[in-house]
Amino acid sequence: MTIGNPASHLLAEVRGLHFKRGDRVIFDGVDLDIQRGKVTAIMGPSGTGKTTLLRLLGGQLHPDAGTIVVDGQEVPKLSSGRLYELRKRMGMLFQSGALLTDLSVFENVAFPLREHTDLPEAMIRDLVLMKLEAVGLRGARDLMPSQLSGGMARRVALARAITLDPMMIMYDEPFTGQDPISMGVLLKLIRLLNTTLGHTSIVVSHDVAETAAISDYIYLLSEGKVVAHGTPEELKRSPSAWAQQFLNGHADGPVPFHYPAPDYVTDLLTGKEAR
Amino acid sequence: MDTLRQLGHSALSFFERLGRGHLLFAAMLWRMPSLVRRFGLVVQQVYSVGVLSLLIIVVSGLFVGMVLGLQGYNTLVDFGAEESLGTLVALSLVRELGPVVTALLFAGRAGSALTAEIGLMKATEQLSGMEMMAVDPVRRVLTPRLVAGIISMPLLAAIFSALGVLGGYFVGVGLLGVDEGAYWSQMQANVELYEDIANGVIKSFVFGVVATWIAVFEGYDCVPTSEGVSRATTRTVVHTSLAVLGLDFILTALMFGG
Numbered sequence: 001m002t003i004g005n006p007a008s009h010l011l012a013e014v015r016g017l018h019f020k021r022g023d024r025v026i027f028d029g030v031d032l033d034i035q036r037g038k039v040t041a042i043m044g045p046s047g048t049g050k051t052t053l054l055r056l057l058g059g060q061l062h063p064d065a066g067t068i069v070v071d072g073q074e075v076p077k078l079s080s081g082r083l084y085e086l087r088k089r090m091g092m093l094f095q096s097g098a099l100l101t102d103l104s105v106f107e108n109v110a111f112p113l114r115e116h117t118d119l120p121e122a123m124i125r126d127l128v129l130m131k132l133e134a135v136g137l138r139g140a141r142d143l144m145p146s147q148l149s150g151g152m153a154r155r156v157a158l159a160r161a162i163t164l165d166p167m168m169i170m171y172d173e174p175f176t177g178q179d180p181i182s183m184g185v186l187l188k189l190i191r192l193l194n195t196t197l198g199h200t201s202i203v204v205s206h207d208v209a210e211t212a213a214i215s216d217y218i219y220l221l222s223e224g225k226v227v228a229h230g231t232p233e234e235l236k237r238s239p240s241a242w243a244q245q246f247l248n249g250h251a252d253g254p255v256p257f258h259y260p261a262p263d264y265v266t267d268l269l270t271g272k273e274a275r
Numbered sequence: 276m277d278t279l280r281q282l283g284h285s286a287l288s289f290f291e292r293l294g295r296g297h298l299l300f301a302a303m304l305w306r307m308p309s310l311v312r313r314f315g316l317v318v319q320q321v322y323s324v325g326v327l328s329l330l331i332i333v334v335s336g337l338f339v340g341m342v343l344g345l346q347g348y349n350t351l352v353d354f355g356a357e358e359s360l361g362t363l364v365a366l367s368l369v370r371e372l373g374p375v376v377t378a379l380l381f382a383g384r385a386g387s388a389l390t391a392e393i394g395l396m397k398a399t400e401q402l403s404g405m406e407m408m409a410v411d412p413v414r415r416v417l418t419p420r421l422v423a424g425i426i427s428m429p430l431l432a433a434i435f436s437a438l439g440v441l442g443g444y445f446v447g448v449g450l451l452g453v454d455e456g457a458y459w460s461q462m463q464a465n466v467e468l469y470e471d472i473a474n475g476v477i478k479s480f481v482f483g484v485v486a487t488w489i490a491v492f493e494g495y496d497c498v499p500t501s502e503g504v505s506r507a508t509t510r511t512v513v514h515t516s517l518a519v520l521g522l523d524f525i526l527t528a529l530m531f532g533g
Contacts, residue, residue, distance in 0.1 A: 091407075092404070092407040098401050100404075
């Protein structure tokens with residue numbers, strides 16, 4: 001199903017998104033615009049459904065209500081054949097890297113080419129080495145995923161994600177658990193690849209400073225809604241108390257420090273078993 | 276009331292799983308023709324499912340045959356019928372023990388490995404990753420394993436039976452002094468190609484389908500955590516064993532009952 005103008009400056013549009021897992025509401029009317037060629041960050045505390053949003057964009061989950069349009073096509077309404085065609089033009093970097101553990105680094109990067117093209121072996125080799133060179137791991141081609149550090153695994157996964165030259169790449173928590181050097185490398189790569197390859201990037205993260213440094217536009221999510229959005233500078237000046245607490249990492253604020261509990265003094269003095 | 280509700284809940288979730296299992300089986304059947312162009316994937320799996328199971332099958336076949344030789348001889352000799360030892364060993368193996376014991380060993384050796392492998396691929400997001408690379412995991416990962424299991428099981432059962440016959444020969448002829456000519460000629464005269472051997476092959480084929488289907492489904496349907504994978508692996512072995520023994524009775528009744 002084609003909607004709107006595929007060549008518009010928006011690559012993805014989300015309107016009125018509602019999504020529930022069991023009884024828990026994850027999204028309660030979310031609107032988002034992803035601009036072509038830009039790095040858009042989606043931030044929020046853990047458990048706000050940032051990863052779920054990427055899965056909805058990739059068609060792995062279906063929304064309860066609302067529309068998700070990627071490159072002019074309404075994702076939830078696509079047949080599986082059309083969805084797979086669309087996914088060939090999307091790359092996704094999973095938090096764990098999701099490398100195939102029985103294949104070497106080289107074969108992991110070659111995997112999408114072998115599955116989707118009939119290119120001769122010599123060309124596959126050249127393409128894979130070019131992608132590995134771009135992430136600085138051409139020398140690691142013969143290693144197995146178990147021999148890689150977390151940061152290297154993510155770079156290999158990034159090389160694999162750009163193998164088919166996608167129009168957009170979704171990064172799921174790319175900086176979680178990285179040392180400063182790996183984080184610096186990933187930051188540089190995300191920005192550099194976005195500029196040189198001209199694709200669109202969506203970065204899901206809760207690392208505020210790092211993500212803000214490379215983003216063109218930021219959405220802040222909390223409790224199923226977009227609480228603030230704008231360029232990094234606009235958000236710093238945002239009047240929203242929630243946005244200020246999240247961006248500055250204050251322990252107390254609209255998101256309280258204490259988990260809801262009965263009154264402290266009463267709780268101590270009555271001596272009853274807490275329930 | 277609570278008990279009733281729980282009973283209803285377990286019944287519903289049982290049928291739901293059964294439904295999911297059958298849908299997955301249909302999905303794999305639907306994708307089988309496309310494997311003709313990617314037969315290399317099947318060959319790889321025949322190696323890990325079949326070839327790597329050879330050792331346990333060979334050793335078990337040999338020992339089961341030796342025990343059959345020993346037990347059979349002790350019973351037959353009372354009736355002066357020890358020349359029929361070859362027939363007894365061969366029929367027991369070809370009709371029953373070959374397909375059934377091979378399927379049980381297969382569930383323990385290859386089935387559990389398949390479930391754990393697929394379950395861990397799910398837990399480490401490898402299957403999700405494939406989906407996002409527009410590669411269908413049912414076609415790329417599950418179907419080649421199912422086909423490999425279906426190809427491997429009858430071959431493993433045949434090897435098991437052949438080794439069992441040899442084991443019976445070593446004990447019966449080699450140790451207990453049964454006449455060698457009688458051992459082989461009685462076997463040749465009394466084992467029928469269609470009634471015995473073909474039915475045994477059909478059994479092992481059916482067990483191959485069921486054992487691999489259960490293993491692949493449990494892996495694909497598991498809760499993607501360490502505990503979930505461990506439970507799924509256990510379920511594979513238990514469910515396959517029960518299914519094989521139950522089906523064996525039904526198949527035996529159909530084939531030899533009338």
